[in-house]
Amino acid sequence: MTPDRPRLRHLPGWVAGPEADRWLRRLLEEVTWKQEHITVYGRRHAMPRLTCWMADSGCGYRYSGLENRIEPWAPLVETIRRRVAATAGRSFNSLLLNLYRDGRDAMGWHADDEPELDAGAPIASLSLGASRTLRFRPRQRDAAPSEAMELGHGDLLFMDPPTQQHWQHGLPRRVKVTGPRVNLTFRVVTAGG
């Protein structure tokens, strides 16, 4: 049965102004941002955002049908990972970094429920830069109302189990947004993933 609501813990301003500004600037400059493509009905499309994967060895996995090239943990990202782990009370071994260059970039509806992911672990999502709306909808239509959450600069969001099993999330375009947003989603890949 679909729970009434996704299990979310939103910590607004988890990282404060000047430090959040510095993290954003450095991530924009230092991460090897990649333009990935997906093929839909035989046509190749550029994904509407740039991405990068970082993970412990053996903790990469397929996502949107893409075999991801794993980058080593950048020193700043390692620091952020430790800070997120301290708040979460648990560690994370895999990370997807998303760069939404402006409000035309977006993320379609999906659930982070790949078999390699530990379904019992939360996903920790850090937002930096432009404020954007993350939307949730039940996978079983009409099972529960949809929800939306505004994610601002420095906010940390935990999506706790069993959210990914029952809900999808997505980040719609917001054309009036002109500034970039960086989002880091820390995950736990189970051994052998």
Ligand SMILES: O=C(O)CCC(=O)C(=O)O
């Ligand atoms: O940018 C966001 O807040 C959402 C990212 C996301 O859904 C994902 O990385 O799976």
